[in-house]
Amino acid sequence: MNLTIRNIEPQDDQTMGEIVQNSLENRGLAISGTAYFDPYLFHLSEVYKAKKSDYWVLEKNGKIIGGGGFGPFGRYKKIGELQKLYILDEEQGNGYAHMLMKQIIETAKQDYEELYIETFKSLNTANQLYLKYGFVSLSQPLEGSEHGACDTWLLKKLSK
Numbered sequence: 001m002n003l004t005i006r007n008i009e010p011q012d013d014q015t016m017g018e019i020v021q022n023s024l025e026n027r028g029l030a031i032s033g034t035a036y037f038d039p040y041l042f043h044l045s046e047v048y049k050a051k052k053s054d055y056w057v058l059e060k061n062g063k064i065i066g067g068g069g070f071g072p073f074g075r076y077k078k079i080g081e082l083q084k085l086y087i088l089d090e091e092q093g094n095g096y097a098h099m100l101m102k103q104i105i106e107t108a109k110q111d112y113e114e115l116y117i118e119t120f121k122s123l124n125t126a127n128q129l130y131l132k133y134g135f136v137s138l139s140q141p142l143e144g145s146e147h148g149a150c151d152t153w154l155l156k157k158l159s160k
Helices: 008-026 041-047 096-108 124-132
Strands: 003-007 054-060 062-071 078-087 115-120 134-136 152-157
Touching: 003 096, 008 041, 008 054, 008 062, 041 054, 041 062, 054 078, 054 096, 062 096, 062 115, 078 096, 096 115, 096 124, 115 124, 124 152
Parallel strands: 078 115
Antiparallel strands: 003 054, 054 062, 062 078, 115 152, 134 152
């Protein structure tokens, strides 16, 4: 098996947009206020060229099976946001999200002191992953949230 993590490229945009949308549809979360309707969802390679941002895709035997990244959050200078960490349903449970999470955390700590994520209580497996990596629950979203439908907010302190 050939497994590669690499930076997203323009030819990956369509595939990653579909992975995000399919994942949300399969969980009944294709609703307003989620990543499903982000206007830039099918242009991630452009979005993550910005400073203090990065996005990776995970390729297995030449096929993209997931991705994840981070970027700035709102007006906060020292808080980044974990963004669009998705793995194809049929590839989940193989440790691939851990590979991406490690890449995201290691790189994000170069630009940020904390990492924030907005998610849903119903996404038990994802939430267990976040907690395993030291994210702690918040009682409300940080100011500047773009995903108003989310009902779970987590924050992790990053150490250099």
